[in-house]
Amino acid sequence: MNIKINFKKQVFNKSSENLILFIDENFNISSLKKSISSSDYSYVSDLLKTRDLKKKIITFDISSKRKIILVSLRKNLTHSGVENLGADCYEIIKEFKRLDFSINSDTAINRSKNIIGHFLHGIKLKSYTFEKYKSKKNTKNITINIFGKNISKSKDWAKFNAIEEGTFYARDLVSEPGNVLHPDEYAKRINSLKKFGLKINIYDERKLKKLGMNTLLGVGQGSIRGSYLVTMEWNGLKNKSRPLAFVGKGVCFDTGGISLKPAKFMEDMTYDMAGSAVVVGLMKNLALRKAKVNAVGVVGLVENMPGGNAQRPGDIVKSYSGKTVEILNTDAEGRLVLADAITYTEKKFKPKFIIDLATLTGAIIVSLGSEYAGLFSNDDKLSKQLIDAGEKVEEKVWRMPLNKNYDKLIDSKNADMQNINYVGGAGSTTAAQFLQRFILDKTPWAHLDIAGMAFSKYGGALNSGGATGYGVRLLNKLIEDNYE
Template sequence: MKVIQQVNDLSSARHIILPFYQNEVDYQLISELTGIQGQPDFQGKFKQINTLPHVQGESILYLVGLGTSKDASLAHDAFRWISHKRNHAWKETITLYLDHLNHHLLFEAIYGLVLSKYQIGQHKTNGKHNNDFLNNEVQCKVYSKSFNQAVADEARATAKTVNAIKKLVDTPSNIKTPSYLAEWAEDSGSRFGFKTKILDKEALQKGGFEALLAVGQGSRFEPRLIQMEYRPSGTGDYPQLALVGKGITFDTGGLSIKPSNNMHYMKSDMGGAAAVMGALELISRLNLPVHVIGIVASAENAVDANSLKPGDVIGSYSGKTIEVIDTDAEGRLVLADAINYAVKEFNPEKVIDLATLTGSSVATLGHTAASMFSNHETMRSEMSAIGDRIHERVWPLPLYDDFKSDLHSDIADVSNYSGKPIAGAITAAKFLEVFTDDHPAWMHLDIAGTAFSDSAYAKMQSATGYGVRLLTEYVKTLIQS
């Protein structure tokens, strides 16, 4: 039996969620379902909740506000919110009354409810909730004549993948090592149908991944390059996309050490890698007709007698030499090798890299949007439209050649840091551009502010799952073009 299914009556329903847009509340429908005459205190404001008895005695009706058109991209959060606030009273099965709304809300409702299943306290010894709804798979019935099983299944698969990625990002770095990420990718590939290839330290040395190795040389956990590849079943020419992710499992800053305040959050510095790994999993689950390569460069940036030092000159997979001005600008080093490898090894039509790369991006856009860099106008416009629609927003910043001089080195081909307290996200992007071999369709997303932040669902900062859905929706545009 499917965990999400259509029903044609409410006779067995015990917990019914009835959503409305603001100022579009059907009080007559509410009266029919509750037997209450008059208008309850409910206007449909975003995330507004009102709980009413149902006409069938023990049943409960939950009114949920969807807000106005400006809240459309966040509709799923209204359903996640009602679950967060009321699931202590829920039994295993809930019913969504969506007969008065379109199929778009079906996706958002299922997506939000399944997102609510993620509980951040995975390492609490008393962390198991005495609650069927939270402990088990979502059992959801949908009352709607326009119910679409495929839409419901996609929403569930998307949320389950995003939850898995949030759990991965929130995992502490004493557990989440580069080899742990590699094993995660292998397990995901075996379950959902994409190939993986892992390059260990010896293979990285033979392959010439000198920048990745240099970043990881101060850690007892050896670096890894994780290669994932999804090919659709059947024959034919499919669009090809390479996704590249920064996988720093913990970032002390190296010898250019970070302040201790908030350093514990640096377990999240593999948010770009997580987005790429999640996208490969979800694209595979949905069997999308696109050839996708995922490359993750993973290392721990630790402090040790063997650590990379400011002033060192290192090589790279591309053959270019790099003067290391700041060891805390390590993410761009591992990405330099990964991007160049993806371009040379696969010659993809398009390349997108994601990284929690700079504090400058956070200073510019806060936790509201990711910084987007690309000289490909169509990629920029498509990604912007997708981000606005699903509330994983991006905002374009320039790649002007004026910033090339900030990468000058007297003794190497390029330096990894300008030393200037300005335009940090831009100069980081210009550094990465050096290693793209002038690829005509490359995009860099600096997701430092969006992958890990404050939320209403945890007291400390935590993973958002940003990027999984954004990349998957972008892949769909390649199919349509």
């Protein structure tokens, strides 16, 4: 369903349109006398006596074709809370027969900054669907006309639009099936983002072999598709200050390789590239909103298949860092992709920090379910910034432990390290401990295990099920609050 928003200077017709109006938490409608007709005011006032005022949104049928929707704004409501109200409102209005609405922005006065913007942001985020491959698509349009003086500057609307575009792009990428979005196609799509001002470099297998990125290449060697490392640079500052770096795991489909996964739910492994999708969506967002920051996104794109040339359990490979890895399980492949990508990012760009994102372990879902991403970090300041940003946009993270005592679980008798902990337990922590070994110059680093957050079968506050785009808004908020 498409959302069309119009900004109107003229006064709206009080008696001929569906109206969305804002009131206080007690549903005191005395402030609405100027916004609705006297007959509608009397009708709504009378019906309110019989309604459950604990609800946040109440709908009144004025006629068979017209409704008035009252949205309750409590005191000290956060921006995230307003966005959730917008999402709740969308769930109500999408079922109406008449899909044109008018919002009187002046009914949201004396509240926190840009209530209308955040409310519409919630509506739009919730409205996303992926119907590309359906023969019958929902072609309905919701039209929302905004009236009144309480409307923020155009730059604020541009920022909301950029975040939505970045989030939707990430969701689109995750939603694509593996036969469409394989590494070859994915690299082409990223390359198309040059038109937004991003500097894109694509390293194919020949270049990766020359660089010595053997842990990344090893994962993809069983596939007929290529393997790639793609860098995206956004230079929003005139100076040459060190960039912020974001690294994503892009396993376009993960069969587990020779260590084959069970057939049940393997179809969900199309979203094993969600970490990379977040990075790509974030970089698109930064470019669209002309963010005043230098940033780089790096993604490793591979397909993990059990082909005749596939990597075997027991193989030993030398990483870009020079460290060797014994492959005990080919289904622990994401950390191998990230290992080379992280070291390359650190050496090439010398960033202020590195944040990597990956659907890395099922163990993090056991630990945190679908409420928090797992945060592992070598830096307290960066961790706090991520936690605070996550709370503000409700893309929450929970810090998990790293400790040298875990190293013995990934030390190998035959190489510098092994890619899994064969003893058992601490699956997410040992994976993060593995990644930490590829930070060579003490760069502040955080690893976000988003396995429980990237895809939702039942939907969340701001998504209707499927790919969530989790991480784009989180990282945008981190940048916005701390680095611009």
